[in-house]
Amino acid sequence: MPDHGGLPAPSQGLVLTHFLTVRDVAVSREFYANVLGGQVVLPENPAIVQVANTWIIMNPGGGPTPDKPGIVLRPPEPGDPVSTFLNVRVADIEAFYAAATAQGAEFLTEPLDRKAEIRCYMRDPDGYLIEVGQATGMLHGVFADRPAPG
Structure with missing residues (x-):
């Protein structure tokens, strides 16, 4: 991808952003x-932060526009069901957890060993859920137990 000042603008194919x-x-x-060590590419309208090999694009919510009729954008409210979340893979979860906590990140739990991986979850300032995980057992064919039926 050519350098367009760090903007997610491929010269061919596509690039996935989130x-x-x-608020x-x-x-x-x-x-x-x-917290995620990103590089601010554009400060606002929209804000774009490159994090590792992807970009997070942020803007306030609003009502329908001509290109998205009938669609209202809003951040999640406390108690809203979660239907999507960011999944961050790290090489050293203990180091990431310590650094993110020092930057003010609030985690739901400490990193927990799930056999296939060690993982934990945090929320961003708007309440978006972010999973942070380090592959461990899955690298050797060991996977988490399947959830109980029901």
Whole structure:
């Protein structure tokens, strides 16, 4: 991909980004830059932060537009069901957990060993769920137990 100032703009094919509807662009932008070590590519309208090999695009919510009629964008409210989340894979989960906690990230639990991986979850400033995991057993053919039926 040619350099367009770090913007996700491929000269051929495609690139996958993730859009988040946020309450406060500056707060969310700083979270993804500081906690996930991202590089701010565009500060606002929309904010774009490159994190590793992907981009997080952030803008406030709003009502329908001509290109998305009937669609309203809003960040999640407390108690909303989760239907999607970011999945961050790290080489050293203990180091990531310590660094992210030092930056103010709040995790639901400490990293837990799930046989296939060690993982934990945190939320961003808008309440989006982020899984952080380190592959362990899966690298050797060991996978997590299947959930109980029902």
